[in-house]
Amino acid sequence: xxxxxxxxxxxxxxxxxxxxxxxxxxxxxxxxxxxxxxxxxxxxxxxxxxxxxxxxxxxxxxxxxxxxxxxxxxxxxxxxxxxxxxxxxxxxxxxxxxxxxxxxxxxxxxxxxxxxxxxxxxxxxxxxxxxxxxxxxxxxxxxxxxxxxxxxxxxxxxxxxxxxxxxxxxxxxxxxxxxxxxxxxxxxxxxxxxxxxxxxxxxxxxxxxxxxxxxxxxxxxxxxxxxxxxxxxxxxxxxxxxxxxxxxxxxxxxxxxxxxxxxxxxxxxxxxxxxxxxxxxxxxxxxxxxxxxxxxxxxxxxxxxxxxxxxxxxxxxxxxxxxxxxxxxxxxxxxxxxxxxxxxxxxxxxxxxxxxxxxxxxxxxxxxxxxxxxxxxxxxxxxxxxxxxxxxxxxxxxxxxxxxxxxxxxxxxxxxxxxxxxxxxxxxxxxxxxxxxxxxxxxxxxxxxxxxxxxxxxxx
Amino acid sequence: xxxxxxxxxxxxxxxxxxxxxxxxxxxxxxxxxxxxxxxxxxxxxxxxxxxxxxxxxxxxxxxxxxxxxxxxxxxxxxxxxxxxxxxxxxxxxxxxxxxxxxxxxxxxxxxxxxxxxxxxxxxxxxxxxxxxxxxxxxxxxxxxxxxxxxxxxxxxxxxxxxxxxxxxxxxxxxxxxxxxxxxxxxxxxxxxxxxxxxxxxxxxxxxxxxxxxxxxxxxxxxxxxxxxxxxxxxxxxxxxxxxxxxxxxxxxxxxxxxxxxxxxxxxxxxxxxxxxxxxxxxxxxxxxxxxxxxxxxxxxxxxxxxxxxxxxxxxxxxxxxxxxxxxxxxxxxxxxxxxxxxxxxxxxxxxxxxxxxxxxxxxxxxxxxxxxxxxxxxxxxxxxxxxxxxxxxxxxxxxxxxxxxxxxxxxxxxxxxxxxxxxxxxxxxxxxxxxxxxxxxxxxxxxxxxxxxxxxxxxx
Numbered sequence: 001x002x003x004x005x006x007x008x009x010x011x012x013x014x015x016x017x018x019x020x021x022x023x024x025x026x027x028x029x030x031x032x033x034x035x036x037x038x039x040x041x042x043x044x045x046x047x048x049x050x051x052x053x054x055x056x057x058x059x060x061x062x063x064x065x066x067x068x069x070x071x072x073x074x075x076x077x078x079x080x081x082x083x084x085x086x087x088x089x090x091x092x093x094x095x096x097x098x099x100x101x102x103x104x105x106x107x108x109x110x111x112x113x114x115x116x117x118x119x120x121x122x123x124x125x126x127x128x129x130x131x132x133x134x135x136x137x138x139x140x141x142x143x144x145x146x147x148x149x150x151x152x153x154x155x156x157x158x159x160x161x162x163x164x165x166x167x168x169x170x171x172x173x174x175x176x177x178x179x180x181x182x183x184x185x186x187x188x189x190x191x192x193x194x195x196x197x198x199x200x201x202x203x204x205x206x207x208x209x210x211x212x213x214x215x216x217x218x219x220x221x222x223x224x225x226x227x228x229x230x231x232x233x234x235x236x237x238x239x240x241x242x243x244x245x246x247x248x249x250x251x252x253x254x255x256x257x258x259x260x261x262x263x264x265x266x267x268x269x270x271x272x273x274x275x276x277x278x279x280x281x282x283x284x285x286x287x288x289x290x291x292x293x294x295x296x297x298x299x300x301x302x303x304x305x306x307x308x309x310x311x312x313x314x315x316x317x318x319x320x321x322x323x324x325x326x327x328x329x330x331x332x333x334x335x336x337x338x339x340x341x342x343x344x345x346x347x348x349x350x351x352x353x354x355x356x357x358x359x360x361x362x363x364x365x366x367x368x369x370x371x372x373x374x375x376x377x378x379x380x381x382x383x384x385x386x387x388x389x390x391x392x393x394x395x396x397x398x399x400x401x402x403x404x405x406x407x408x409x410x411x412x413x414x415x416x417x418x419x420x421x422x423x424x425x426x427x428x429x430x431x432x433x434x435x436x437x438x439x440x441x442x443x444x445x446x447x448x449x450x451x452x453x454x455x456x457x458x459x460x
Numbered sequence: 461x462x463x464x465x466x467x468x469x470x471x472x473x474x475x476x477x478x479x480x481x482x483x484x485x486x487x488x489x490x491x492x493x494x495x496x497x498x499x500x501x502x503x504x505x506x507x508x509x510x511x512x513x514x515x516x517x518x519x520x521x522x523x524x525x526x527x528x529x530x531x532x533x534x535x536x537x538x539x540x541x542x543x544x545x546x547x548x549x550x551x552x553x554x555x556x557x558x559x560x561x562x563x564x565x566x567x568x569x570x571x572x573x574x575x576x577x578x579x580x581x582x583x584x585x586x587x588x589x590x591x592x593x594x595x596x597x598x599x600x601x602x603x604x605x606x607x608x609x610x611x612x613x614x615x616x617x618x619x620x621x622x623x624x625x626x627x628x629x630x631x632x633x634x635x636x637x638x639x640x641x642x643x644x645x646x647x648x649x650x651x652x653x654x655x656x657x658x659x660x661x662x663x664x665x666x667x668x669x670x671x672x673x674x675x676x677x678x679x680x681x682x683x684x685x686x687x688x689x690x691x692x693x694x695x696x697x698x699x700x701x702x703x704x705x706x707x708x709x710x711x712x713x714x715x716x717x718x719x720x721x722x723x724x725x726x727x728x729x730x731x732x733x734x735x736x737x738x739x740x741x742x743x744x745x746x747x748x749x750x751x752x753x754x755x756x757x758x759x760x761x762x763x764x765x766x767x768x769x770x771x772x773x774x775x776x777x778x779x780x781x782x783x784x785x786x787x788x789x790x791x792x793x794x795x796x797x798x799x800x801x802x803x804x805x806x807x808x809x810x811x812x813x814x815x816x817x818x819x820x821x822x823x824x825x826x827x828x829x830x831x832x833x834x835x836x837x838x839x840x841x842x843x844x845x846x847x848x849x850x851x852x853x854x855x856x857x858x859x860x861x862x863x864x865x866x867x868x869x870x871x872x873x874x875x876x877x878x879x880x881x882x883x884x885x886x887x888x889x890x891x892x893x894x895x896x897x898x899x900x901x902x903x904x905x906x907x908x909x910x911x912x913x914x915x916x917x918x919x920x
Contacts (some may be wrong), residue, residue, distance in 0.1 A: 011478040012544040018471040084472040085556070085847040096619075114574050116849045116884070158844035160555075178889035182849060183838055184896045380645055384618040387545040389576045389642060421718075424576070427885045429638035436644045 012095060014257040016388070022256070025077060025127075026248040026345045027064075028279075029241065029355060031287045032073035034362055036241070036354035037329035040067075040316060045460055046399035048326050056226060057242075058233045060131040064242040071287075073245060075127075075132070078337055082159055084167060086115035091257040092421075093112035098405070102121055107401060108263070109421040110254045110281065111388065117152035118181070119391065119423030121237050124246035125149070128235045129156035129164075137162030138231030143193065143218030145172055147179030148423065149237035154186035162451035167193040168197055171212035187278060193218040200224050216321020216335075238274025239319065239328075239353050240320040247280025254418065257286045265296055269419040271396035272300040272309065273346045273457075274352030283418040286364055286374050300356065300367040301396040303375075305443035306339040308332060308352045309367035311450060316460035319351060326460060329456070330357040334453035338382045339442035343431035344392040350453075370399045371442040376435040378402050380423070391423040392431055472555060474717040477550035478712065483535060485587075487524075488739075489815060490531035491747045496701070496814035497789035499525075500776060502739050505920055507873055508786050511615045516686060517702075518693045520591040526704040533705060537596070537717040543621055546575035547709070551717040552881075556845040558865070565868035567620065568723070568859060569881040570714045571848065572729055576642070577612035577909075579851065579883030581697050581738050584706035585609070588695045589616035589624075598691030599623030603678030605632055605652065606805040607639030608883065609697035611658075614646035623824075627653040627681045627690075631672035631912070639887055653678040676781020683784060698734025699779065699788075707740025714878065715744045720820050725756055729879040731856035732760040732769065732827070733806045735813030741880040746824055760816065760827040761856040765834075765903035766799040767793060769813045769820055769827035771910060775918035779811060785919060790817040794913035800903035803832060803891035804852040810913075830859045831902040836895040838862050839885070852881040852891055 029035055038047035053062040064073060075083070094107040112120035121266040132140050139162055144150030150166040157164035166188050173180055173192035180304075185192050193213045194201040198221045204211065227232035237243065258265065268285055270278035278300050288294040298310055308331045319325045330351045337350040352360075359365045372392070379395035381402075382388070390398060401419040408415050425432065434440045476674035491494055498507035500899045513522040524607075526534060535543070570578035599622055604610030610626040617624035626648050633640055635653035643650050653673045654661040658681045664671065686694035697703065718725060728745055730738035733847050738760050748754040760769055778795040779785045785896040790811045793799075797810040812820075819825045832852070842848070850858060861879040868875050885892065894900045 012477070015475050017472070103534070116843070116847055116886075118886075155847060174617065177893065178886070181889040181893045181896060184884075185892050186844060223578065382574070384646060387576055387619070388616060389645065426576075426578075426638070426642075429641040432645050433641045436641060 007141040009171060010261055011332040012262065013090040013092050013153065013270050015090055016213060016253060016257055018084055018088070020256055021080060021083060021088055022249055022252040024072040024205050025075055025245045025284060025394070026246050026287065027067060027071050028248070028283045028287050029068045029075055029433060030359065033290065034358055035068045036358045039326040040460060042318065042323065042327055052133050056223065056234045058135045058137060058155045060129060060135070061188065061242050062107055064245055065240060067300035072319070076130060078423065079130045086122065088253050089114060091254055094386055097156055097382060100381065100385050101405045101409065103404060103405040103409045105140050105405040105415045105417055107405055108418045110250055110418070112250060113388065113391070113421065113424035117427065119148045120247060120250060120280065121149045121152035121279070122155060123249050124237060124243045124276065125156040129153065129160045129162050131189055131232050132235070133160045133162050137233055139165060139434065140235045141165045141167070141222040141225040142235050142237070143167045143215060144221040144284055144306045145169050146248045147172060147176055147427070148162065148346065150190070151179060151182050152237070154183040154188035157187040157188065162230040164188040165225060166190045167195070169213045169215055169218050171191055193221050195221060197225045202306065214321060219320045220324055234366070237351070238276040239351065240316065241355060243276045244279035244283070244353055244355050246437060247276045248283035248421070250277070250280040251283040251285060254281060263419040264289050266415040267297045267299065267417050269299045269301060269397050269400045269404070269417065269418070271393050271422065272352065272356065273349045273393065274303050275356040275392045277420050277422045279353050279356050279436055283363065286359060289364060298365040300360070300365060301401060302369055303344055303347050303365065305342040306447055307369050307445065308325065308350065310369050311445070312352070313454055313457065314357060314361050315457055317457055327458065330352045330354050332457070333362060333450065334456050336456050337453040340445070342443055343428065344396065346393040368400060370396055373440050373442050375399045376432070376440060388421065389425045390421060391425045392428050394420070394422040397421065417432045461480065467746055471723055472551055473550040473552050476713060476717055478544055478548070478653070480547045481540060481543060481548055482709055482712040484532040485535055486712055486747065487527060487531050487533055488747055489528045489707070491750045492752065494818055495528045499786040499788055500800045500920060502787055504669055509615060515696045516683065518592045518595045518597060518630070520595070521588060521702050524705055525700060527873060536590060537685050538620070539586050539590045540638055543618065543709070544624050546582065548713050549574060551714055553671070554846055559842065560845050561862060561865045561869065563865040564872060565865040565875045565877055566867055568811050568878045569847055570710055570878070570892060571881045571882040572883065573851070574709060574730065575847065577615055579608045580610065580710060580740065581609045581612035581726060582615060583656065583709050583740070584697060584731050584736065585612035585616040585704045587706040589613065589622050592693050592695070593620045594623050597693055600687040600693055600695045601625045601627070601682040602665050602697070603627045603675060603682040605629050605634060605675045606886065607636055607643070608806065610650070610711060611639060611642050611646070612697070613695065613791065614643040614648035616646065616739055618646040622752055624648040625685060626650045627655070627678040628718045629653055629673045629678050648695045650697065653681050655681065658684045661763065665708045666756060667797050674781060676815065683815065693757045694883045694898040699809070699811065703736045704739035704743070704815050708743035710737065710740040710880065711743040713744060714741060718845060725878040726875040727757045727759060727877050729759045729761060729857050731807060731853050731882065732762050732816065733809045733813065733853065735816040737880050739813050739816050743823065746819060749824060758825040759860060760825060761860040762827065762829055763804055763807050763856065764829045764831050765802040766793065766808050767829050767905065768810065770829050771905070772812070773917065774817060774821050775917055777811060777917055787918065788814045790814050791820060792917070793910065794917050797913040800905070802903055803888065804856065805852040828860060830856055833895070833900050833902050835859045835901060836892070848881065849880055849885045851885045853890050854880070854882040857881065859891045
């Protein structure tokens with residue numbers, strides 16, 4: 001009864017006020033007893049130095065990438081100004097989903113899709129663009145697959161007055177003209193990759209004429225373009241330590257909103273591709289757990305087609321298919337792994353954030369896989385009651401949260417479940433169409449394919 | 461100085477709390493000294509009766525359509541529940557746009573695009589779906605052109621458990637498969653119009669084999685489907701009095717948010733196609749003006765290609781191209797008017813809300829036209845500083861607001877400008893592409909074409 005009264009007073013959407021917007025990012029690494037292993041220079045096998053990294057990233061980015069000590073990094077005022085355009089984002093009490101599932105569990109989701117980029121990617125794009133600009137540099141290069149990261153970066157560059165050069169995987173460039181036009185509207189220069197504009201692009205085109213490109217190839221082109229253009233730096237949307245840091249804003253806001261209503265989560269769930277959303281969402285909760293102040297279950301959800309945590313190996317591997325970037329110690333399926341055509345493009349990464357990898361290795365977080373047909377069924381059910389059409393990536397977390405809540409219906413446990421709803425699916429309607437037409441299939445990964453890829457892992 | 465301190469304390473986004481969500485819609489007609497003229501039965505030329513209207517609309521819809529007396533109509537709790545999913549919507553202080561324009565004016569916009577339908581249409585869809593459901597009926601039919609209204613209605617029907625049959629103009633059905641799939645994901649049945657499923661559709665197909673359809677034809681099919689299917693009613697997304705009523709929630713929230721910070725607008729601006737957004741936004745302000753309590757300038761913005769207010773005639777005309785619906789007294793370009801292929805599909809309507817038409821006739825509101833290239837230039841500039849990629853329709857209001865603010869820069873006046881940002885442009889990227897490529901043209905309307913259309917107006 002007491003609990004029911006509480007529930008009535010809880011708003012559907014918990015909006016923090018602008019003055020409650022966090023002033024600092026939380027650097028989880030500072031509280032990790034075992035730090036993530038250092039990046040290695042692929043040529044020497046030695047840990048990369050800040051001098052080496054500064055050829056590619058801006059100085060502040062390098063500092064953040066290597067900082068395992070300071071728990072709080074202040075958010076510069078201009079970045080907070082930009083955050084105010086779309087943050088604090090709402091924490092939603094999913095009461096209609098609870099009713100649909102007839103569960104005693106309470107479900108909350110942190111919605112990061114209420115901005116034009118349609119996802120949480122903007123949180124790191126804003127920070128990275130600002131630091132490049134503040135260093136007096138001219139522009140940035142990056143790669144994009146489906147286009148969410150490229151869109152976010154274009155928006156941030158338009159805001160801070162920075163040039164933005166995006167290498168977009170050629171098949172996506174051709175199949176997703178809308179995404180391309182959003183980036184162009186924000187002033188970005190979008191080049192289909194592979195292209196004639198870089199040495200590596202020309203080499204690949206000569207070798208594979210007519211190729212549709214790949215993310216690995218686009219990374220190589222973007223990196224080359226950054227180091228060969230004066231005043232340019234390369235930026236990346238996931239996996240990196242600095243990206244985890246910027247994304248901690250998700251978790252900090254989530255915790256502030258829950259604290260405001262005296263709610264303690266039992267389970268925190270997020271989808272994991274490179275890990276930026278999950279890493280950000282769990283950051284302050286994992287910190288409290290590591291410091292022994294609280295305990296939470298934290299679950300990474302990944303597709304059966306690309307199961308880095310659940311079937312990968314914890315080892316040093318290349319971060320890119322082209323093997324030109326540093327090596328990271330992480331859960332990996334091998335940099336030569338080619339995932340099946342899973343519709344959640346943002347989860348098709350062979351590796352995983354070194355921070356999250358270490359946490360998983362140390363049993364601080366769990367992981368599970370879900371099949372894409374059950375993911376889309378969850379997405380559809382969620383959309384119909386909660387109104388938001390979710391991105392396929394985010395829907396992995398919805399699936400897992402619904403499964404948890406259905407388990408609570410069986411056991412009668414009143415768990416409090418929090419999950420990250422990273423973005424919207426407006427540009428994923430081809431995938432929904434396949435699902436709506438009953439044409440979607442699951443994409444299990446055979447032991448044979450996996451073993452072959454893992455056998456090619458480098459020895460470091 | 462005092463003013464500057466005030467500005468600092470003003471948040472970028474003014475969010476009302478959920479408990480501040482209005483409990484009643486405001487019926488502006490109750491405060492109009494001259495009421496909008498009654499709808500006429502096309503067969504008899506007499507005012508339509510509620511009995512006649514109840515064949516097409518649900519009972520509560522009919523009551524609201526004809527109510528010129530009661531200023532406040534309570535919002536049923538289930539509709540307020542649905543509103544809580546995406547409302548109150550933010551009123552944004554466009555400080556970055558002000559800076560870009562270097563204007564002494566203060567600019568605010570009410571953003572209605574933060575929901576999956578991408579526009580304000582959901583406000584009336586929720587109400588209409590609920591009243592049909594509450595009457596114990598089975599489903600609704602409607603037409604949709606570009607798909608925004610159809611999406612909104614699909615979402616509302618999914619939420620309230622109602623069947624939803626959408627006739628979508630065939631060219632849009634084929635060219636906008638993403639919109640179609642959103643509706644299908646929400647459980648709607650989407651039929652390209654003209655179709656074989658109705659008598660009028662078969663007739664049109666026989667006469668014009670291979671036609672791409674039109675909104676007029678889709679209306680006819682939807683209306684026929686509603687009256688021939690037991691338990692079905694027809695619903696419409698704009699122009700109707702009941703739609704203006706539901707959309708008053710936009711203006712009520714806007715006024716509540718402004719009042720909270722002691723801000724009084726000088727100018728209120730909205731785009732106008734059928735008039736639902738503008739009518740909703742200005743409702744409480746126009747009411748105060750009509751009651752002599754306050755004065756505001758209120759501006760309707762329309763495309764030069766479809767200038768109902770500025771070049772139309774105030775006369776009785778058919779609401780639909782097929783001439784099967786009642787006649788309304790309104791500013792009209794003639795029901796046979798075919799607008800040029802303007803990219804703001806939602807503004808390509810030959811007529812105008814009878815409520816707004818009467819207000820314009822009585823000099824309570826003003827109107828002006830803008831050209832689509834200058835509209836897209838405003839959209840681009842707005843997107844780059846304010847982050848939101850606006851719908852072409854909404855960008856008409858942005859253009860006019862920017863022009864007002866630039867005028868203030870010349871005169872030094874510190875006007876407070878409020879405009880309605882009705883929605884997002886994610887599904888309009890083909891139009892943006894034409895603009896980005898420099899291929900967009902303005903679409904002036906010749907006197908000849910207009911005169912020919914006006915000469916065909918019916919005599920009532």
